[in-house]
Amino acid sequence: MSADNKHIASVFDRDLEAIQALIMKMGGLVEANIKDAAQALEERDVELAEKVRDSDRVIDELEEEVNEEAARLIALRSPTAGDLRTVLTVMKISTNLERCGDYAKNLAKRTGVLVNMRPIEGSATSIRRMAREVEEMLRLALDAYLQRDADLANQVRHRDLDVDQMYNALFREFLTYMMEDPRNITACMHLHFIAKNIERMGDHATSIAEQVIYLVTGDMPGDPRPKGDVTSQDALDMEED
Amino acid sequence: MSADNKHIASVFDRDLEAIQALIMKMGGLVEANIKDAAQALEERDVELAEKVRDSDRVIDELEEEVNEEAARLIALRSPTAGDLRTVLTVMKISTNLERCGDYAKNLAKRTGVLVNMRPIEGSATSIRRMAREVEEMLRLALDAYLQRDADLANQVRHRDLDVDQMYNALFREFLTYMMEDPRNITACMHLHFIAKNIERMGDHATSIAEQVIYLVTGDMPGDPRPKGDVTSQDALDMEED
Numbered sequence: 001m002s003a004d005n006k007h008i009a010s011v012f013d014r015d016l017e018a019i020q021a022l023i024m025k026m027g028g029l030v031e032a033n034i035k036d037a038a039q040a041l042e043e044r045d046v047e048l049a050e051k052v053r054d055s056d057r058v059i060d061e062l063e064e065e066v067n068e069e070a071a072r073l074i075a076l077r078s079p080t081a082g083d084l085r086t087v088l089t090v091m092k093i094s095t096n097l098e099r100c101g102d103y104a105k106n107l108a109k110r111t112g113v114l115v116n117m118r119p120i121e122g123s124a125t126s127i128r129r130m131a132r133e134v135e136e137m138l139r140l141a142l143d144a145y146l147q148r149d150a151d152l153a154n155q156v157r158h159r160d161l162d163v164d165q166m167y168n169a170l171f172r173e174f175l176t177y178m179m180e181d182p183r184n185i186t187a188c189m190h191l192h193f194i195a196k197n198i199e200r201m202g203d204h205a206t207s208i209a210e211q212v213i214y215l216v217t218g219d220m221p222g223d224p225r226p227k228g229d230v231t232s233q234d235a236l237d238m239e240e241d
Numbered sequence: 242m243s244a245d246n247k248h249i250a251s252v253f254d255r256d257l258e259a260i261q262a263l264i265m266k267m268g269g270l271v272e273a274n275i276k277d278a279a280q281a282l283e284e285r286d287v288e289l290a291e292k293v294r295d296s297d298r299v300i301d302e303l304e305e306e307v308n309e310e311a312a313r314l315i316a317l318r319s320p321t322a323g324d325l326r327t328v329l330t331v332m333k334i335s336t337n338l339e340r341c342g343d344y345a346k347n348l349a350k351r352t353g354v355l356v357n358m359r360p361i362e363g364s365a366t367s368i369r370r371m372a373r374e375v376e377e378m379l380r381l382a383l384d385a386y387l388q389r390d391a392d393l394a395n396q397v398r399h400r401d402l403d404v405d406q407m408y409n410a411l412f413r414e415f416l417t418y419m420m421e422d423p424r425n426i427t428a429c430m431h432l433h434f435i436a437k438n439i440e441r442m443g444d445h446a447t448s449i450a451e452q453v454i455y456l457v458t459g460d461m462p463g464d465p466r467p468k469g470d471v472t473s474q475d476a477l478d479m480e481e482d
Binding site: 064067071074075078079080081084085088091095175178179182185186189192220 | 320326
């Protein structure tokens with residue numbers, strides 16, 4: 001490598017690191033918002049829910065910054081195949097994180113509504129457990145990206161099965177509460193949406209993990225993607241994809 | 242412009258046109274799948290629903306192709322600011338279209354479940370009307386992209402209000418059916434998911450429109466984004482973001 005090339009490479013790396021730092025900041029905020037939103041729901045803490053909604057704006061701004069900086073990096077440094085793929089991956093990861101942030105915000109918003117309804121026993125605790133699992137998946141997926149660790153990324157993919165199963169169990173529970181007493185219907189609809197949104201966050205963490213695998217191995221972990229939901233023709237099945 | 246530069250520019254344009262052709266093909270398939278999925282639901286046509294599920298694979302493959310080709314175009318041609326923005330926009334549009342395809346597939350999947358339940362009067366017709374509106378929005382958003390027409394893109398953004406209102410009306414209707422008779426609950430949960438997913442397709446069409454506006458004007462149509470849902474603290478409100 002000529003001295004000139006080396007210089008160019010290190011400038012690229014420095015710029016990329018700056019963008020990665022933004023991604024990690026986004027990741028930290030999203031994880032905190034998931035945690036806080038689930039806690040706000042469990043403790044019926046409207047103030048904490050409000051804090052999550054405010055903090056989501058910062059996440060949105062960070063996503064825009066990542067997109068701008070990544071586009072600038074591509075335009076200025078004309079990265080070649082491998083480096084370009086990394087920058088495009090970073091852009092996709094920021095989109096996944098921003099979506100997770102939106103779901104956490106939505107959870108917080110519904111908390112503001114649910115505090116005015118009678119509680120559905122045990123639901124908030126189950127939801128908090130599910131949120132903790134997803135938060136952990138996101139953390140590991142971002143670690144896998146930083147360390148270019150395809151094995152770790154694969155673990156994240158497989159943990160998504162647990163989240164799917166938690167979702168299925170919750171859905172059946174909500175259905176039972178609704179059938180038992182129509183006065184539970186509205187609250188259960190909100191709780192069901194919350195559970196579904198957390199399950200979607202798990203899908204986004206999985207998507208990050210899959211991009212890491214693609215970045216490291218050059219192969220997209222294709223079909224069959226592990227699916228926790230084995231009841232896809234079941235009347236109770238509510239899976240999304 | 243030197244002859245050499247002109248040569249480079251026209252090669253870029255030719256490559257970009259090839260990618261845009263893929264996007265338009267994706268758009269056509271997604272629109273057809275939305276239409277077919279809604280028709281399958283209304284006519285309880287399981288075969289047509291199955292066709293939608295199969296056809297979604299082609300959409301997924303096209304998205305991968307767009308991503309690969311766009312990355313290749315950036316790597317080979319090192320497009321400058323404006324051209325680069327166009328390529329990145331094309332990549333985002335293909336993601337939006339792929340998500341719409343997933344929602345149409347999910348609609349088709351739920352149709353397979355709903356045919357085994359007693360129908361909820363009038364619901365499939367309302368859903369089909371909503372689907373038609375979203376299909377039209379997608380078509381216009383892609384036209385706006387091709388013609389770099391910010392005014393048309395703005396019309397798409399504002400039509401999303403109608404979709405939001407259709408969704409809100411349907412949600413209230415489903416809630417009433419559920420309260421009236423618990424035997425309606427499972428079917429209404431599926432129908433509600435379908436309505437929500439169509440509303441999300443509208444959000445994706447809006448997102449395409451917003452990217453067009455950004456591409457043409459350099460400004461992202463920021464907050465306040467029009468919101469059809471003015472009842473965000475309402476217990477009935479089920480909006481997502």
